[in-house]
Amino acid sequence: MFESAAEIFRVMSAPMRLKIISSLCHGEKNVGELLGEIDTTQPNMSQHLNTLYKAGVLGKRRDGVQIFYRIVNDRVVSLCRAVCTQIAIESA
Helix, strand or coil, rough: HHHHHHHHHCCCCHHHHHHHHHHCCCCCCCHHHHHHCCCHHHHHHHHHHHHHHHHHEEEEECCCCEEEEEECHHHHHHHHHHHHHHHHHHHC
């Protein structure tokens, strides 16, 4: 159990991955759409998407040349929201 929890925290430890998760909470998006919302390079975005995909947080599907990503692990989203909400409350 603790190993699984530590792995989830490791995956979520990068601010870029939290931005990606937050963006995908609003629905499925392709890499171009994510890059339009998140200021980073395409290679960096792809690396973080791959990490989230391999960790089972994201799913993906191909439509022609585009790859669309979506959240498949709602527990990660709930955890992210809880932590971010608590930080916002403490910062106010």
